[in-house]
Amino acid sequence: MEYTEMETQIHAMDISCPPPEEEPARQYYFIKKVRQHICQKEQEKGRKLTCHIKTFGCQMNARDSEKILGILTVMGYEESDTEQADLVLYNTCTVRENANLKVYGRLGQLKKFKERNPEMLTILCGCMMQEPDVISRIKKSYRNVDIIFGTHNIFKLAELLAMRLFEPDAKRMIIDIWKDTTEIVEELPNARKYSFKGGVNIMFGCNNFCSYCIVPYVRGRERSREPEDIVEEIRSMVQDGVVEIMLLGQNVNSYGKTLEHPITFAELLRQVEEIPGLQRIRFMTSHPKDLSDELIEVMGQSDKICKHLHLPLQSGSSRLLKIMNRHYTKEDYLELVDKIRSKNPDISLTTDIIVGFPGETEEDFAETLDVVERVGYDSAFTFIYSKRTGTPAASMEEQVPEEVVKERFDRLLDKVQVLAAERAGQAVGTVENVLVEEVNGQDTTLMTGRTEKNYVVHFPGDESLIGQIIPVKICESKGFYYIGESIGDSK
Numbered sequence: 001m002e003y004t005e006m007e008t009q010i011h012a013m014d015i016s017c018p019p020p021e022e023e024p025a026r027q028y029y030f031i032k033k034v035r036q037h038i039c040q041k042e043q044e045k046g047r048k049l050t051c052h053i054k055t056f057g058c059q060m061n062a063r064d065s066e067k068i069l070g071i072l073t074v075m076g077y078e079e080s081d082t083e084q085a086d087l088v089l090y091n092t093c094t095v096r097e098n099a100n101l102k103v104y105g106r107l108g109q110l111k112k113f114k115e116r117n118p119e120m121l122t123i124l125c126g127c128m129m130q131e132p133d134v135i136s137r138i139k140k141s142y143r144n145v146d147i148i149f150g151t152h153n154i155f156k157l158a159e160l161l162a163m164r165l166f167e168p169d170a171k172r173m174i175i176d177i178w179k180d181t182t183e184i185v186e187e188l189p190n191a192r193k194y195s196f197k198g199g200v201n202i203m204f205g206c207n208n209f210c211s212y213c214i215v216p217y218v219r220g221r222e223r224s225r226e227p228e229d230i231v232e233e234i235r236s237m238v239q240d241g242v243v244e245i246m247l248l249g250q251n252v253n254s255y256g257k258t259l260e261h262p263i264t265f266a267e268l269l270r271q272v273e274e275i276p277g278l279q280r281i282r283f284m285t286s287h288p289k290d291l292s293d294e295l296i297e298v299m300g301q302s303d304k305i306c307k308h309l310h311l312p313l314q315s316g317s318s319r320l321l322k323i324m325n326r327h328y329t330k331e332d333y334l335e336l337v338d339k340i341r342s343k344n345p346d347i348s349l350t351t352d353i354i355v356g357f358p359g360e361t362e363e364d365f366a367e368t369l370d371v372v373e374r375v376g377y378d379s380a381f382t383f384i385y386s387k388r389t390g391t392p393a394a395s396m397e398e399q400v401p402e403e404v405v406k407e408r409f410d411r412l413l414d415k416v417q418v419l420a421a422e423r424a425g426q427a428v429g430t431v432e433n434v435l436v437e438e439v440n441g442q443d444t445t446l447m448t449g450r451t452e453k454n455y456v457v458h459f460p461g462d463e464s465l466i467g468q469i470i471p472v473k474i475c476e477s478k479g480f481y482y483i484g485e486s487i488g489d490s491k
């Protein structure tokens with residue numbers, strides 16, 4: 001929906017009546033109510049009210065935070081980069097334990113800010129909030145929190161805020177966590193961090209239940225958006241100047257299975273490819289077990305789908321992969337990589353690897369190193385196994401001692417970095433098309449962009465290039481980024 005169309009609908013809401021039942025009209029009603037309140041507060045304080053969103057975790061959360069900012073902005077908040085704002089929201093992650101610890105640490109600090117600004121609102125949402133133990137701890141130790149919601153009901157933010165602000169009987173802390181739902185509410189206010197690239201959710205949740213992973217418990221069952229809604233969203237992004245999109249899902253390869261009229265991910269890609277003006281398509285994440293020949297074919301033929309595939313390995317040991325519930329063996333994975341490279345020889349491959357899964361032996365770990373060597377990843381995210389309560393792996397015996405895990409982790413990182421640097425070096429002297437993203441943070445005479453293979457490149461240039469895809473000569477490789485020089489007109 002056009003922004004102005006939504007504004008008209010918000011404007012037309014009669015907030016002296018009870019709120020409508022249906023979505024998104026119900027949220028427009030609450031947006032209007034909160035907006036009036038914020039206007040009043042602005043007059044009282046003689047300044048705009050500010051909001052600060054801190055996002056932890058993955059691309060899905062980053063996208064959710066954009067939607068949240070969209071709702072807050074439409075209500076009248078101005079984004080601020082400090083946590084001493086009128087409204088502070090943490091969009092949390094819980095994939096690994098240390099993400100949770102960070103949130104508790106910061107919440108303690110927020111208490112002090114609230115003492116200085118008693119009207120300050122503290123809001124928590126995201127994956128960590130879907131865990132009952134977390135909610136009990138916050139209720140007990142962090143009474144400064146005003147609103148908590150989860151991963152399924154982001155669209156209700158305006159309603160929850162209205163409840164907190166206008167219902168005197170409402171409890172001090174409003175908690176609204178949905179266990180699971182198939183509901184996907186479209187057409188809400190929506191902000192985007194970049195004007196030239198953006199993430200697009202194509203599905204939510206995960207049905208895979210890898211035995212170490214908490215995501216299926218906190219993000220719920222897999223559900224796909226209708227292809228028409230996805231294509232329409234991208235079309236309108238392209239009209240607004242977007243040239244690159246990233247299709248987002250926990251396992252994009254199983255896209256479409258739950259739709260009333262099922263379609264495959266490859267079919268969706270074909271539809272997206274046809275959108276005029278769109279230049280680059282990325283997607284993540286792909287589960288190796290569901291990566292079809294059809295998708296490999298489409299990727300090989302397309303000149304819009306970027307030559308980059310993120311293909312989480314997790315472990316190179318077939319024995320551990322079975323216990324992890326991954327549904328592929330080491331050999332299956334290597335065969336798949338061969339197949340992908342036979343259609344797309346130049347593709348960049350990246351991965352996720354977990355070190356120290358319960359029962360991991362030196363032999364298992366050697367298998368992981370072997371796959372890393374044979375595949376030659378362009379980069380890899382390496383993680384130390386983190387025990388997540390409620391997952392099958394948490395109650396497995398034989399948790400690996402910390403010092404053993406640490407030593408293996410360092411060895412893996414070394415290998416990954418050496419091999420990645422070798423691969424990166426191969427591009428030196430070539431010309432790559434680079435999407436120019438921003439002025440370099442350290443040296444403002446440089447611009448920073450990304451190649452099709454998702455490598456970062458810094459090169460001399462000016463701000464006018466932002467949002468363009470231009471040819472850049474790769475002069476030097478620094479291992480995980482390049483130094484280059486622009487060689488001419490934009491594509």
Ligand code: 5AD
Nearest residue numbers: 212213312352353354383384385386
């Ligand atoms: N411990 C460590 N890493 C994990 N991941 C998921 N769960 C855990 C865990 N319990 C990693 C996986 C996944 C990535 C997003 O996070 O490698 O692909």
Ligand code: SF4
Nearest residue numbers: 206208209210213215
């Ligand atoms: Fe977690 Fe596995 Fe689902 Fe990825 S596919 S989110 S690792 S359960």
